[in-house]
Amino acid sequence: MSINNQDDSTTELYDAVVIGAGFSGMYMLHSLRQKGFTVRVYEKGDGVGGAWYWSRYPGARCDSESHTYCYTFSEEIYKEWSWSSRYPEQPEILRYLNFVADKLQLREDIQFNTEVKSASYKKDKNRWQIHLNDERKVSAKYFITGVGCLSVNATNIPHFKGLDQFQGEWYHTGAWPHTKVDFTGKRVGVIGNGSSGIQSIPVIAQEAKQLISFQRTPQFAIPAKNHPYDADMVRQYKEKYSETRQKMHHSRAGYPWDNSERSALEDSADERRKVYEEAWENGGFKMSFTYNDLLINETANQTIGDFVRSKIRDKIQDPTVAKKLMPSYFFATKRLVLDTDYYETFNRENVTLVDVKEAPIQEITANSVRTANEEYEVDILVFATGYDGMTGPLLKIDIQGKGGLSLKEKWAEGASVRAYLGVATAGFPNMFMITGPQSPSVASNMPTSIEHHVEWISNCIEYLDKNDVETIEANEHAEEEWSKHCNDLFYRSLYSKTESWYTGANVEGKPPAFLIYLGGVGPYNKKITEIASKDYEGFTLKMTSNQINI
Structure with missing residues (x-):
């Protein structure tokens, strides 16, 4: 494990850098810290909450029942917090996430009001270099995205002629003001x-x-x-x-x-x-x-x-x-x-x-x-036009893997969007995506899927550290087979008969692709657990002097 210090060029060093301080990033931080890793989370907003920090529109409310739309990894946290209603409103969910951040003392390792502008893999060092919007750069062995499937960075505003000359007020529900908008008499x-x-x-x-x-x-x-x-x-x-x-x-x-x-x-x-x-x-x-x-x-x-x-x-x-x-x-x-x-x-x-x-x-x-x-x-x-979902939040960041290949280039066409298990993609070593494309994600209760991914990623990083593994990378063949499996499930379902934001149909010019695993949360978790038990089947693990293909 590395130490939180600085190299000669004043680049801060961490074991892992995580983007986003919503449900995903907060639990990822806690889980890796518990295992002794140094972690830094970067969050655009000035507080925790992710989508629930930004989506403050009138009537904003969760549509999963409150006692299930929460963390379940901690019985103490689950029982200490009391929900007020069956479907909690946005302010209550935000209070809950702040409660968890305080309970686990997470803020000390989160840098707020900070955006990750780019991240590039440096093969010579087997590390990721991350550039921030304040011109600073940091380095991490592991680069983890907790940006969510729907992000304030990827709000979808259709290109209507004349919008720039509208003299009234206009708002997007996913990036709502933090003060009340008065509609009286309007x-x-x-x-x-x-x-x-x-x-x-x-x-x-x-x-x-x-x-x-x-x-x-x-x-x-x-x-x-x-x-x-x-x-x-x-x-x-x-x-x-x-x-x-x-x-x-x-x-x-x-x-x-x-x-x-x-x-x-x-x-x-x-x-x-x-x-x-x-x-x-x-x-x-x-x-x-x-x-x-x-x-x-x-x-x-x-x-x-x-x-x-x-x-x-x-x-x-x-x-x-x-x-x-x-x-x-x-x-x-x-x-x-x-x-x-x-x-x-x-x-x-x-x-x-x-x-x-x-x-x-x-x-x-x-x-x-x-x-x-x-x-x-x-x-x-x-x-109320939604988001550039699934891939949008990731592609808003300039992410470059081996050989300078950008994620945007790799995923240029809808059919080319591939992510092994929805957690990793070939050509991008030591990069993990929490609820990424081709995982259950938005077809599930998100906190449940987030916990599955965070725990799998955390256990994987611990395994790599204990076994002196320098890099882990999804195999192209495994990635292709997983993608075919996801598509097979899609075409056997009635989802394939309907255009929706699930397929990118809400965003003008976006290549169509259905990027959700439909096999179910339980079966999915069983599958990724099985892959981990087989020393991460479908991944290439590279040691200091050799390489293992599994």
Whole structure:
């Protein structure tokens, strides 16, 4: 292990440098420190939290249940913190992450208000040189990205003609001001209706004089059925810590519930409706797990899609508006969203729905949004247009591996994006990605997947240190085989029938690629554990004087 010191050129030396102080970076720091490694985390914001530091838009709330959307590696932390409701709001999640940072004394090894501009592998030293935005450089044996799949550095703002001449205020939900935005008496245009749009529209509509929702594609939204936790509920989930953690880490999506073993087509129409009604009334993502074939069988998927469309129809007073809000694609093949009064908001007199697939936005003027059919005057614009997901946060950094090959060059085409196990990529020794492309990532409960990756990376680095291994690098063949496996799972699923931000369809000009492993969180963790037990099968391990191909 190296010592935290400086070389002759005043370059700070660490065992590992980590980018990002969200869920990933914080746990990575703690885990490596526990094993005796020197670690430095660099964070763009002036506090911990990652996406939850930046996403402060009205209505921002987690859509995983609070007692599962948290760290489970520490029973003490799990039981010391008490959540206030089923689905916590952004401020509470940020308070939780600050609580963990204080509890584990993480801030002493995090440098805030700092961006990593570039990172390059130096073969002669078997180290990574990292350049920061303050012109300083640091060196680390291991370079670890905890930038997340969705990052403030990769917010997606469509290239609308005239945006630069808009005289009102405009904001992106993923980079929201830290002070309140006052919508009182304002005409507000919200462009986009994914997760942040569905959460913010009902809240903004209560305050604004007028809200215009510019919708390109309608979404399937399931009731959240949020409620406060009373003392008895808090006691119960804390008592079930061990059982909950066990289920989360062995489940398909990282949640503590058992997956159905039945096909939707085994039940009669009446029986299915009872199942869907019960799930609808209970609220939450469990609805998409009511049967085991909803994402692989078109007929099965149609049954739940029709059910949800009927619910949307029942909520909307105007049949024309209801029709525009009903998706035509397969249920849950775009990111499923939880809803609190979203559909009902379109019954308000001050809310207008504009279908921009039917009449695209042509221009933003000084005080309006002009579509192919009409011009809408607005004082404030809210871009709820998501992110350049999965690869965007990584490619915003100039990362160069062996021979000066940049990650951007290697991943120039969507089909060329390959990452062995979603944690490493050939040509980039000693670089690890937490929840990188081709891992379960956004198709799972993120804290569960983050814990799997952090623990695997931490154990790997400890193994390398104990066995005097200089570098570890994914083999090209193993990387290609893993990529084929991921693609096979994708094409066997109904995800392959729908364009979404999962495939990069939300970003103009982005090469299409589906970069999520669909085999399930539990099976994935079993696979990466097995690979580690075989001395990191699929990786090349290089000692000081020789090399091992496994």
